[in-house]
Amino acid sequence: MAQNDANLALLFAADPAGPAAIEVERLVKQYKKTRAVDDISFRIARGSITGLLGGNGAGKTTTIAMIMGLVLPTSGRVAVLGHPMPQESAHVLGRMNFESPYVDMPMRLTVRQNLTIFGRLYAVKNLAERIRELASDLDLDDFLDRPNGKLSAGQKTRVALAKALINQPELLLLDEPTASLDPDTADWVREHLETYRKTHDATILLASHNMFEVERLCDRVIILKRGRVEEDDSPDGIMARYSRANLEEVFLDVARGRVEVPAS
Secondary structure, three states: OHHHHHHHHHHOOOEOOEOEEEEEEEEEEEEOOEEEEEEEEEEEEOOOEEEEEOOOOOOHHHHHHHHOOOOOOOEEEEEEOOEEEOOOHHHOHHHEEEEOOOOOOOOOOEHHHHHHHHHHHOOOOOHHHHHHHHHHHOOOHHHOOOEHHHOOHHHHHHHHHHHHHOOOOOEEEEEOOOOOOOHHHHHHHHHHHHHHHHHHOOEEEEEOOOHHHHHHHOOEEEEEEOOEEEEEEOHHHHHHHOOOOOHHHHHHHHHOOOOOOOOO
């Protein structure tokens, strides 16, 4: 076991170009006859925002679950913040967090109670003060003592973001963070994410179907199709290669099997 751990540590040694927040090498996840993730590899630099795109069933959620150590790969390797997952998950779980509007917190508990529970799970110091900071930053004060089940969709999204930031994570994994939000609230959430990334030098991996959001936030885009990496480049680079004006047009090209547009 010690030799295996040493081999894993060597495999994910720091790259000369700089430390990576996430390293994925030849990752495969097989569910009976379905290969949800099919031999994908990528490396995400610390302090960056990367979009993980793809249609329903492309493998995004499974990939994120393996990065978090919640799902075991069939084969391949994952390292997060320099530690192999899930073998050394105890070293990194307190330094990362996850947010999705599709994962509800307990409905009967108030916002304050929910944040307190998650803060204790992450062993957050000065927790009451941290909750006050988040309530001020994310405009939660008016409903901090209201049950989660009584909140609007926009309020729940802000609370979910507060939960994801409770431990001031170095790595933030986001699944459709602005789904079902009105344009004003969605813009407000994006602005807060940009500010958090800059002020904390945090790394964000964003799974989203909102191509405007991806163009605005992301330095890099990885597009999955049928569990494989179809494209991996900056938003501008991918749009130029397909001769498209926006990422939504590129997304449709990839989803429908249209090839890159040759440069004239």
